Amino acid sequence: MSGIVEVDGLAKRYDGGFEALKGVDLSIREGEILALLGPNGAGKTTLISTICGITVPTDGAVRVGGHDVVRDFRAARRMIGLVPQEINLEPFEKVRDTVAFSRGLFGAPRDDAKVAAVLEALSLTDKAGSQIKELSGGMKRRVLIAKALSHDPKVLFLDEPTAGVDVELRRGMWEVVAELKRRGVTIILTTHYIEEAEAIADRIAVISKGRILLVEEKDALMARMGRKEMVLELS
Ligand code: ATP
16 A cells, blocks of 8 residues: 655755765555654755655655656645744744734635644644744744644644753643644654654654664664664664
8 A cells, every 4th residue: 555655766966965864765554653763964865855846856756645756846836844943933923823924825715714723733822823933933933833723734844843842841742743643643853862753652763864764663773773773773
């Protein structure tokens, strides 16, 4: 059975010649949480942005929900929610409007009930009327996720959602991700942290120097290698 995301021989050579992806194959199952683990510069962001159709591959293909992301970008993109690494929110905009506007960008009709449901899912209901600048860092990250979910995507990509945040916030983010999985969203997240992959993933993919080194069920992988060996593998 094919996955909700199918990546086939994906390669990316940036202008200047650097090969960030060197033939990546990956099949992502509907409803799973896949952690994409790798050191700095491994190609995690490049892989995510190529899967989402934002970066154009040099070779290979990606299908999301059966749609080719290059040839059928609009249909594929509608299935995808993307949470970028950096917080790119308008400080004076209200939380509710931020999510509603994002929904409009995907051509989804105005639907106040839908926006309210997304805010509820992220425990942001009581912040709906707040301006972004009034929120804590953790709340801003939740707004980014609400934005990415505004048009009801099937697959959510989170690019290092806990980079540079403290342990408490990190755990809060893990709870958010677990809740979204319960609601049926397929989740792919990139991380440097083995303990993060261990805490929330169903499967772990390890990427290094533009190649996928392994993709395995988390439990089987941790039993086989243990955390120490994983650290060595990543260094
Ligand atoms: P990090 O964990 O540090 O965010 P990453 O695993 O997400 O790293 P990428 O950001 O995908 O890695 O970068 C992979 C490689 O491609 C790096 O060596 C980076 O310098 C290079 N790279 C990324 N974007 C570009 C670009 N626009 N032009 C040229 N090289 C790039």
